[in-house]
Amino acid sequence: MSESIxxxxxxxxxxxxxHGELVAIDDVSFEVKKGEILGFVGESGAGKxxxxxxxxxxxxxxxxxxxxEIWLEDQRIDQLDMRAFxxxxxxxxxxxxxxxxxxxxxxxxxxxxxxxxxQMHLPVSQxxxxxxxxxxxxxxGIDPARFNAYPHEFSGGMRQRVVIALALSAEPELIxxxxxxxxxxxxxxxxxxxxxKKLCRERNAxxxxxTHDMGVIAETTDRVAVxxxxxxxxxxxxxxxxxxxEHPYTRGLIASTPSxxxxxxxxxxxxxxxxxxxxxxxPTGCAFHPRCEHAQDRCxxxxxxxxxxxxxxWLYADG
Amino acid sequence: MLFIILRRLLQAIVVLLxxxxxxxxxxxxxxxxxxxxxGQEATEADRRALIDRLGLDDPIPVxxxxxxxxxxxxxxxxxxxxxxxxxxxxxxxxxxxxxLALVSALFALxxxxxxGIYTAIYRDGFVAHTIMSSSLxxxxxxxxxxxxxxxxxFAVELGWLPSxxxxxxxxxxxxxxxxxxxxxLKSLILPAITLGLYQMTLIMRLVRAEMLEVLRQDFIxxxxxxxxxxxxxxxxxxxxxxxxPVITVAGLQLGAIVAFAIITETVFQWPGVGLLxxxxxxxxxxxxxxxxxLLVGTVFVVINLIVDLLYLAIDPRIRDGQLRRKAT
Amino acid sequence: xxxxxxxxxRFLASDFFYDFKRSPVxxxxxxxxxxxxxxxxxxxxxxxxxxxxxxxxxxxxxxxxPMEPNAFTGETFLLGTDDQGxxxxxxxxxxxxxxxxxxxxxxxxxxxIGVSLGLLAGYRGGWVDAVIMRIADIQVTFPxxxxxxxxxxxxxxxxxxxxxxELAITxxxxxxxxxxxxxxxxxxxxxxxxxxxxxYVQAARLIGLGSSQIMVRHILPNVLxxxxxxxxxxxxxxxIAEATLSFLGVGAPPTEPSLGTLIRIGQDFLFSGEWWxxxxxxxxxLALALSVNLLGDWLRDTLNPRLK
Numbered sequence: 001m002s003e004s005i006x007x008x009x010x011x012x013x014x015x016x017x018x019h020g021e022l023v024a025i026d027d028v029s030f031e032v033k034k035g036e037i038l039g040f041v042g043e044s045g046a047g048k049x050x051x052x053x054x055x056x057x058x059x060x061x062x063x064x065x066x067x068x069e070i071w072l073e074d075q076r077i078d079q080l081d082m083r084a085f086x087x088x089x090x091x092x093x094x095x096x097x098x099x100x101x102x103x104x105x106x107x108x109x110x111x112x113x114x115x116x117x118x119q120m121h122l123p124v125s126q127x128x129x130x131x132x133x134x135x136x137x138x139x140x141g142i143d144p145a146r147f148n149a150y151p152h153e154f155s156g157g158m159r160q161r162v163v164i165a166l167a168l169s170a171e172p173e174l175i176x177x178x179x180x181x182x183x184x185x186x187x188x189x190x191x192x193x194x195x196x197k198k199l200c201r202e203r204n205a206x207x208x209x210x211t212h213d214m215g216v217i218a219e220t221t222d223r224v225a226v227x228x229x230x231x232x233x234x235x236x237x238x239x240x241x242x243x244x245x246e247h248p249y250t251r252g253l254i255a256s257t258p259s260x261x262x263x264x265x266x267x268x269x270x271x272x273x274x275x276x277x278x279x280x281x282x283p284t285g286c287a288f289h290p291r292c293e294h295a296q297d298r299c300x301x302x303x304x305x306x307x308x309x310x311x312x313x314w315l316y317a318d319g
Numbered sequence: 320m321l322f323i324i325l326r327r328l329l330q331a332i333v334v335l336l337x338x339x340x341x342x343x344x345x346x347x348x349x350x351x352x353x354x355x356x357x358g359q360e361a362t363e364a365d366r367r368a369l370i371d372r373l374g375l376d377d378p379i380p381v382x383x384x385x386x387x388x389x390x391x392x393x394x395x396x397x398x399x400x401x402x403x404x405x406x407x408x409x410x411x412x413x414x415x416x417x418x419l420a421l422v423s424a425l426f427a428l429x430x431x432x433x434x435g436i437y438t439a440i441y442r443d444g445f446v447a448h449t450i451m452s453s454s455l456x457x458x459x460x461x462x463x464x465x466x467x468x469x470x471x472x473f474a475v476e477l478g479w480l481p482s483x484x485x486x487x488x489x490x491x492x493x494x495x496x497x498x499x500x501x502x503x504l505k506s507l508i509l510p511a512i513t514l515g516l517y518q519m520t521l522i523m524r525l526v527r528a529e530m531l532e533v534l535r536q537d538f539i540x541x542x543x544x545x546x547x548x549x550x551x552x553x554x555x556x557x558x559x560x561x562x563x564p565v566i567t568v569a570g571l572q573l574g575a576i577v578a579f580a581i582i583t584e585t586v587f588q589w590p591g592v593g594l595l596x597x598x599x600x601x602x603x604x605x606x607x608x609x610x611x612x613l614l615v616g617t618v619f620v621v622i623n624l625i626v627d628l629l630y631l632a633i634d635p636r637i638r639d640g641q642l643r644r645k646a647t
Numbered sequence: 648x649x650x651x652x653x654x655x656x657r658f659l660a661s662d663f664f665y666d667f668k669r670s671p672v673x674x675x676x677x678x679x680x681x682x683x684x685x686x687x688x689x690x691x692x693x694x695x696x697x698x699x700x701x702x703x704x705x706x707x708x709x710x711x712x713p714m715e716p717n718a719f720t721g722e723t724f725l726l727g728t729d730d731q732g733x734x735x736x737x738x739x740x741x742x743x744x745x746x747x748x749x750x751x752x753x754x755x756x757x758x759x760i761g762v763s764l765g766l767l768a769g770y771r772g773g774w775v776d777a778v779i780m781r782i783a784d785i786q787v788t789f790p791x792x793x794x795x796x797x798x799x800x801x802x803x804x805x806x807x808x809x810x811x812x813e814l815a816i817t818x819x820x821x822x823x824x825x826x827x828x829x830x831x832x833x834x835x836x837x838x839x840x841x842x843x844x845x846x847y848v849q850a851a852r853l854i855g856l857g858s859s860q861i862m863v864r865h866i867l868p869n870v871l872x873x874x875x876x877x878x879x880x881x882x883x884x885x886x887i888a889e890a891t892l893s894f895l896g897v898g899a900p901p902t903e904p905s906l907g908t909l910i911r912i913g914q915d916f917l918f919s920g921e922w923w924x925x926x927x928x929x930x931x932x933l934a935l936a937l938s939v940n941l942l943g944d945w946l947r948d949t950l951n952p953r954l955k
Contacts, residue, residue: 567672
């Protein structure tokens with residue numbers, strides 16, 4: 001087990017509300033290996049971001065982890081108190097959010113925010129922290145001379161670079177990147193992604209890359225997990241999942257993505273009928289069955305487990 | 320940067336001139352200045368002489384200009400009621416009002432901000448809930464009733480604090496201060512709380528709301544995700560961002576304190592300009608009313624200007640002209 | 648008849664009524680406000696005496712504490728009497744009538760001015776809008792109580808001295824009404840600007856309806872619920888403003904004392920121990936203002952769930 005940095009087992013996150021509770025994540029298990037980039041893909045509301053928030057202990061109240069375990073190497077972290085968790089956040093697990101425009105405190109210089117983070121986690125002097133901060137900026141391709149600039153003086157893409165520098169500044173082992181390029185111009189998306197990938201490879205840091213973009217998954221990740229309605233539908237090596245998708249939902253998802261790789265631009269894009277159910281109106285059995293063309297009686301009655309550590313679908317129940 | 324400051328200054332002057340126009344209109348056209356000053360038994364010759372002396376036959380713009388230049392030199396005419404110079408009446412009473420306003424403002428700002436931060440951070444706690452619900456009653460209580468109730472409890476029943484006046488004052492040049500004597504300080508407590516309480520609850524609710532809003536933002540999540548502890552997140556990141564919108568309202572509230580002083584000063588018979596104004600309204604003493612309007616107008620405009628400049632100091636985005644001040 | 652009945656049934660089944668039933672604080676506030684309004688309207692029937700009829704006053708009854716028989720006359724008064732021997736309960740009921748009358752009419756005035764100017768500014772746009780909203784901006788910089796006192800003073804200056812007391816109530820209404828119109832105008836202007844771009848208004852214009860018809864028939868209905876909310880909240884403000892002005896001595900005349908006037912009188916007797924002269928008018932004012940405020944808050948939350 002030493003080769004995995006993070007293990008999540010039977011994670012269940014619920015949000016209590018007036019008429020009961022919403023299950024945002026239900027029985028999700030996976031692990032992240034050292035140095036690996038694991039993609040999380042799914043529609044909005046499928047539980048991708050929530051899984052990220054659960055790992056780093058930042059689920060918005062009233063939501064909470066009801067069941068399951070999260071292990072960071074040999075340490076169980078889902079039950080840590082706030083204080084102990086601050087030693088892990090930023091230092092061992094870090095996070096990059098979707099919108100670089102709002103991720104930085106607009107009233108403080110980027111240098112100030114970098115130094116603050118570095119000094120919080122590493123036993124270094126003010127000068128050493130500043131030197132490290134400048135080196136970090138240089139690494140993400142920002143002129144260290146702009147150390148004292150405010151966030152609003154940068155473009156969106158540059159700001160996301162600052163965010164990445166901040167997230168990496170205390171040398172974490174796992175980075176959760178939640179749609180890190182969605183808010184950026186298409187032209188800079190690839191650059192930022194490439195940068196993130198390169199820096200993590202250099203540090204042998206693992207990444208959980210959350211996205212709804214199959215193209216990003218194909219280009220960036222080693223393995224991919226497909227989430228649907230808070231449950232894991234399919235997980236496996238990216239190559240395999242993309243070329244031999246097993247879960248009907250994954251197949252639909254891939255078929256509905258305009259794909260350059262598969263070379264069939266001319267074919268009409270496939271659409272999955274219907275929409276993902278709301279979390280307060282989940283169907284019985286397999287959450288996907290109302291939209292699934294292969295649905296059998298069993299799918300309506302019984303929820304499939306993850307079979308062969310790969311896919312949660314009754315189609316594969318017999319082998 | 321300099322351009323922005325100059326433009327704000329210019330705007331302030333325009334608003335002041337407008338306020339002066341209203342004050343002038345009141346001064347010149349409400350009631351008959353000649354009759355008010357001379358009484359009804361005056362001869363036609365006396366009337367003529369006074370009209371000439373006051374220049375009441377000059378064209379309106381000339382009269383307005385004279386009104387403004389006179390006001391700038393501290394000449395607001397003569398009180399209809401006491402026949403004294405209005406400037407003298409005001410100068411005599413201004414220290415009382417300013418000292419009261421200053422203490423109330425400090426009370427409102429400091430206590431309001433602290434309680435606001437507290438109730439935002441511990442928003443689900445019992446104490447925070449209690450503070451919030453009692454503040455709702457505080458907002459509904461009319462200022463004068465708060466004053467009367469405080470007098471009842473602390474002056475009548477307990478006998479701890481005086482219920483009216485400034486106590487002993489010390490004269491320093493033209494300024495009479497109550498800060499230097501025990502009775503002066505004691506006399507300040509009840510009026511200052513009365514005057515500041517409403518603003519205090521307002522600032523508290525505002526700070527709380529803004530703080531909660533800021534705490535929801537991504538950069539706070541990101542700050543937490545970087546492992547910054549609560550203390551740093553609250554005071555290093557959230558507070559400064561909270562203060563930006565709070566400054567506008569707080570600034571205007573400080574202006575309001577000067578204006579609301581008319582109520583508190585009446586309750587406590589505090590010898591300030593507010594009491595002077597209320598009496599002027601009752602006796603229709605137009606020059607005093609007009610002068611008071613100019614005075615309060617100036618206070619508001621100056622405070623507004625300071626608020627604007629503070630903004631420039633706090634928010635780099637406004638300095639660079641990227642963001643305009645949030646209107647309230 | 649049938650339609651009316653179903654409208655009533657629809658009301659009982661509505662979310663609005665459902666919300667109301669589920670909020671005990673709102674129900675209590677509503678009952679208090681309705682009771683006080685009824686008492687004010689029916690003052691002549693409800694009040695034990697007419698406090699302004701000199702014939703019913705007996706100076707010997709002065710300073711009778713509540714629920715205790717007077718030492719000289721043996722008469723008992725539920726809430727006691729003031730220095731003149733006036734029954735306090737009756738004085739409060741009549742004072743309530745003045746306070747509510749001034750508050751309600753001032754709000755109606757403010758609403759009329761604000762809604763008209765708001766419609767005009769929003770619909771016409773351009774310089775009309777600029778002028779109206781600039782005035783509004785400058786006016787709200789100053790606290791409305793200051794504006795009201797100032798308008799009161801100016802109006803007194805305009806009136807000949809012998810009419811000043813006689814018209815004091817009217818002047819008071821105008822002063823408070825003119826000091827509270829801005830929130831109405833701002834809200835109505837905003838809604839109007841949104842609505843006038845919608846297809847149905849464009850269509851109405853194409854049919855050839857005049858501007859005033861469009862404003863009244865098509866745009867006005869859209870602003871009714873926010874206006875109702877603002878009106879309720881303004882009512883609380885207006886009642887407090889009236890009480891404050893009267894307390895300052897620049898409001899209701901001595902011949903028609905409002906709750907504020909009664910409190911002013913009561914303050915004079917605090918030190919001599921006649922606490923009831925202050926307490927009961929103060930509690931009445933407080934109950935009224937607080938209940939109206941709570942009703943306003945509830946209305947705002949119910950009619951604009953987005954604002955919650």
